[in-house]
Amino acid sequence: MGSIMEYPRDYNAAVDFVDRIVDEGLGENTAFIDAQGSITYGELKSATDRMGRLLDAHGVGREDRIAMIVLDTIDFPIIFWGAIKAGVVPVAINTMLTTEQYRYMLTDSRARVLFVSAALLPVVESLLGDLPALGKVFVIGDETAGHGEFRQELASHPDDFRPPPTCSDEVAFWLYSSGSTGQPKGVRHIHTSLMETARLYGKGVLGIRWDDVVFSAAKLFFAYGLGNGMSFPMSVGATTVLLADRPTPAAVFEILALNQPTIFYGVPTLYAAILAEPDLTAESGSGRLRLCVSAGEALPKELGVTWRKKFGVDILDGVGSTELLHIYLSNRPDEVNYGFSGRPVPGYQVRLVDEDGGGVEPGDIGELLVRGPTAADGYWNQRAKSRTTFEGEWTRTGDKYTRDGRGIFLYCGRTDDMFKVSGIWVSPFEVESALISHDSVLEAAVVPAEDEEGLLKPKAFIVLKEGRDSSSLTEPLQEHVKREVGNWKYPRWIEYVDSLPKTATGKIQRFKLRDP
Numbered sequence: 001m002g003s004i005m006e007y008p009r010d011y012n013a014a015v016d017f018v019d020r021i022v023d024e025g026l027g028e029n030t031a032f033i034d035a036q037g038s039i040t041y042g043e044l045k046s047a048t049d050r051m052g053r054l055l056d057a058h059g060v061g062r063e064d065r066i067a068m069i070v071l072d073t074i075d076f077p078i079i080f081w082g083a084i085k086a087g088v089v090p091v092a093i094n095t096m097l098t099t100e101q102y103r104y105m106l107t108d109s110r111a112r113v114l115f116v117s118a119a120l121l122p123v124v125e126s127l128l129g130d131l132p133a134l135g136k137v138f139v140i141g142d143e144t145a146g147h148g149e150f151r152q153e154l155a156s157h158p159d160d161f162r163p164p165p166t167c168s169d170e171v172a173f174w175l176y177s178s179g180s181t182g183q184p185k186g187v188r189h190i191h192t193s194l195m196e197t198a199r200l201y202g203k204g205v206l207g208i209r210w211d212d213v214v215f216s217a218a219k220l221f222f223a224y225g226l227g228n229g230m231s232f233p234m235s236v237g238a239t240t241v242l243l244a245d246r247p248t249p250a251a252v253f254e255i256l257a258l259n260q261p262t263i264f265y266g267v268p269t270l271y272a273a274i275l276a277e278p279d280l281t282a283e284s285g286s287g288r289l290r291l292c293v294s295a296g297e298a299l300p301k302e303l304g305v306t307w308r309k310k311f312g313v314d315i316l317d318g319v320g321s322t323e324l325l326h327i328y329l330s331n332r333p334d335e336v337n338y339g340f341s342g343r344p345v346p347g348y349q350v351r352l353v354d355e356d357g358g359g360v361e362p363g364d365i366g367e368l369l370v371r372g373p374t375a376a377d378g379y380w381n382q383r384a385k386s387r388t389t390f391e392g393e394w395t396r397t398g399d400k401y402t403r404d405g406r407g408i409f410l411y412c413g414r415t416d417d418m419f420k421v422s423g424i425w426v427s428p429f430e431v432e433s434a435l436i437s438h439d440s441v442l443e444a445a446v447v448p449a450e451d452e453e454g455l456l457k458p459k460a461f462i463v464l465k466e467g468r469d470s471s472s473l474t475e476p477l478q479e480h481v482k483r484e485v486g487n488w489k490y491p492r493w494i495e496y497v498d499s500l501p502k503t504a505t506g507k508i509q510r511f512k513l514r515d516p
Contacts, residue, residue: 002200002204002345002346002347003347004373005192005195005196005199005373007168007191007192007195008168009167009168009169010165010166010167010168011166011167011168011191011192012084012085012087012163012166012191013084013172013191013192013194013195014048014081014082014084014085014163015085015163016195017081017194017195017230017231017234017235018041018044018045018048018081018085018234019045021041021234021237022041022042022045024237026041026210026237027040027041027042027045028040028041028042029041029210029237029238029239030239031043031044031077031233031234031237031239031240032044032074032077032239032240032241032242033239033240033241033242033259034072034073034074034241034242034243034244035073035243035244036073036074037074038074039074039078041237044077044078044081045159046159047078047082047154047159048078048081048082048085048161049082049085049158049159049160049161050082050154050155050157050158050159050161051078051079051081051082051083051085051086051154051161052082052085052086052161052163053157053158053159053160053161054082054153054154054157055082055083055086055088055113056086056161057157058113058135058136059135060086060088060112060113061086061087061088062086062087062088062164062166063087063088063089063170063171064088064089064112065088065089065090065091065109065110065111065112065174066079066083066088066089066090066091066111066112066113066114066115067090067091067093067105067106067109067111067113067114067115068080068090068091068092068093068114068115068116068221069093069095069102069114069115069116069117069120069124070092070095070115070116070117070140070220070221071095071117071119071120071140071244072219072220072225072229072242072243072244073117073140073141073242073244074242075115075117075140075141075150075151076220076242077220077230077234078154079115079150080092080173080220080230083173084172084173084191085161085163086161086163086164087163087164087166087170089171089172089173089174090173090174091105091109091111091173091174091175091176091186092173092174092175092220092221092226093105093176093221094176094221094222095117095120095219095221097123098123099123099124099126099127101184102123102124102127103127103130103131104183104184105176105184105186106124106127106131106134107131107133108186108380108381109174109186109380110133111133111134112133112134112135112136113134113135113136113137113138114128114134114136114137114138115138115140115150116137116138116139116140117139117140117141117244118139118140118141118142118144119141121139121142121144121147136148138150138153166191167191168190168191168192169190169191169192170190170191171188171189171190171377172189172190172191172193172194173189174186174187174188174189174380175187175189175221175222175223175226175322176322177322177323185379185380185382185385186379186380186381186382187223187322187323187376187379187380188376188377188378188379188380189325189374189376189377190377192373193325193373193374193376194231194325195231195235196347196372196373196374197227197231197232197325197326197374198227198231198232198234198235198236199235199347200345200346200347200348200372200373200374201227201232201318201326201327201328201330201345202227202231202232202233202235202236203232203235203236204345204346204347205316205318205327205330205332205333205345205346206232206263206291206293206316206333207333208232208233208235208236208238208263209236209238210236210237210238211238212233212236212238212239212261212262212263213238213239213240213241213259213260213261213262213263213288214228214229214232214233214238214239214240214241214261214262214263214264214265215240215241215243215252215255215256215259215261215263215264215265216228216229216240216264216265216266217243217247217252217264217265217266217267217270218265218266218267218295218296218506220242222296223320223321223322223325223326224265224267224295224296224320224326224327225265226325226326227325227326227327228265228293229242229265231326241255241259241261243255247266247270248273249270249273249274249276249277249280250277250280252264252266252270252274253274253280253284253285256284256285256286256289257284257285257286259286260286260287260288261286261288261289262286262288262289262290262291263289263290263291263292263293264286264289264291264292264293265292265293265294265295266292266293266294266315267294267295267296267297267506268294268296268297268298268299268300268303268506269297269443269502269506270506271292271294271299271303271307271315272303272436272442272443273442275303275306275307275310276442276465276466281310281311282310282311282312285311289311289313290313291313291314291316291333292307292311292313292314292315292316293315293316293318294315294316294317294318295317295318295319295320295327296506296507297506297507297508298317298319298341298411298429299315299317299338300339300429300432300433300436300437301338301339301433301437302433302436302437303315303436304317304336304338304339305338308338314331314333314336315336316330316331316332316333316336316342317330317331317338317340317341317342318330318331318341318342318345319341319397319399319411321395321397322376323375323376323389323390323395323397324348324370324372324374324375324376324395324397325374325376326374327345328344328345328348328350328370328372328374329341329342329343329344329345329348329350329368329370329409330342330343330345337408339410339433340404340408340409340410340411341401341408341409341410341411342408342409343407343408343409345372347372347373348370348371348372349370349371349372350368350369350370350371350409351368351369351394352364352365352366352367352368352369352401352402352403353366353367353369354366354367362402362403362404362405363402363403363404363405364402365400365401365402365412365418365425365427366400366401366402367396367397367398367399367400367401367415368397368399368400368401368409369391369394369395369396369397370394370395370397371393371394371395372395375390375393375395376390376395378390398414398415398416399411399412399413399414399415400412400413400414400415400418400425400427411427411429412425412427412429412430413427413428413429414510416511417447417510417511419448419456420456421455421456421457421458421488421489424488426448426458426488426489428445428446428447428458428510430485430489431444431446431458431460431481431485431489431490431491432444432445432446432460433485434480434481434484434485434489435460435462435477435480435481435491437480437484438476438477438480439465440464440465440468440473440477441462441463441464441465441477442463442464442465442466443462443463443500444460444461444462444463445460445461445500445508445510445513446458446459446460446461446491446510447459447461447510447513447514448514449492449493449514449515450515451492457491457492457493458489458490458491458492459491459492459493459494459495459513460477460491460493460494460495461494461495461496461497461500461513462477462494462495462496462497463496463497463498463499463500464496470496474494477491477494478490478491478494500513501513
C-alpha cells in the first residue's frame, strides 16, 4: 500500500469515489445513513449529478468556490462530491463557530454560493448581505423566505450531468485549519489526496472493506472526520452512519447499539467521557466493533489501556493534520503501543529536526517533518505561512516528538507548548498523561507559569471526575506525577476547573490558559 500511485492527468475525485463504485456493481450498497433515512451509492451518483446541474443553473463554474456550513447529514456528501464532480471547489466549514468567525471565512474564501443547514442559518443570516462575493444561499431542511431550499431545488434538476475534464493536480476542495493559535487558514487540497489517504491509511492500516459499517464522532468538516466518514468507506463501497447532533457518550452508544458499526472513530476527550459513564458497557454498544481509532490529540496511555480492558477492542492512536489531510503516524492493529503515536504510515516519510534543522538522535526531542503524497497545495492568501510550513516536499507539523530505539514515535507536545524546567524540556502531554492516570482526574492541561524568581514551572488545570472533591487532592496529585514522570515535572500549581478551552475538533487550547 505504501508504493507510489500514478494517477492519470485527467482525474476527478468524485468520479473515482462515487461513479466507479456504481460501475463496479456496488450501486445497491448503502452509502450513508442518517436520522432521516439512507442513500445507496446509485442514488448518490444520481444526486451528485443533479448537484452538478444545480450549480450549472446558477452560473457556478469550474474553480469557483462554494461554502458549506452543513451538519453531518446525507446532504453533506451530495453537496461535497457534486461540487467536486463539477470542478467547483467546496469549502467545508466548522459548524460550531460564531457569526464573526463565519464572516472571516466567508469573506476570506470569496464563496459564490452558501449551503447552510436550517438549524445554523440564524448564526450567519445577519451577515449574508455584507458579503459581496456571495450570490446565492441554499438552506437545507427548511423553506426560508429569501433563500432557496436545497432539497427541493436539487430534485428539480435532471441527473444527466457530464463532468468537465479536471486535472489530478488541481485544487478539489478546501478545509480551514482549526485555528488553535490565531486565525484559521484556508488549506487547499488537490483531487488525488482523498484517494491517497484512503489507500495508504484506510486500506493500508485499517484494512477497510466493502462490508464495514463506520461511525465517526469527528465531524465531516474536520480533516480527520472527512477521511473517517467519507474517503475511507467510499473508496471500497462501505457504509457510514452520520450523526448531526453533538456526539455525547449517550448519543454515540445509541448509534453503536442501533447500527452495529465495525469501526468507530473518536477523539481522546470523548473516549475519556465514555469511560466516565459506568452505564456504558461492551454489551450496550456494538457487538460487531473490530477497531476504534483516535486522533486530534495524542491518546494518553491510561485511556487506551482502560478502554481495551472495558470494551475488549483496541484504540489505534495516530497523528495527522489538516495540512496532510489525515493520519501519517499510527499504531497498527497488530502493534498497539499505548502512550505512543506509532510508526509512519506506509507512503509517508518522517524525520525529527532540532531548532537549526539538523537531525536528532533517538531519545532526543525534535520537531516532526512529514513527506507524503497528501500534503496540501498551500494556504490561501497566506504566503509567508505557506513558505514556513511547506518546505519543498516536507511539511512542518509543529509537533515535538522523540523516537525510541524501535523506531516508534512518542508525542511530546506542540512546539509552542513545550518549555524547559531547570534546562530540561518538559512535555505538557507527558505531565497531563500522568495526571489523567490518577483515579480522580477526567482531563488535564499543563502550561508554563513563572514562579517568584521568574523561572518557568508547570501549572496544571484539572477537570475532576463527577463526584470527586478537590480539597486535600493537590499534594497527592503532585506526588503522583513525581512518581510517574519525574520530580522536576510535577505541577507547582493546580487549578480545578469545570472545563478546558478546546477547538471544535477537541484540541485543548493551552495558550488560553497561560498567564497574559
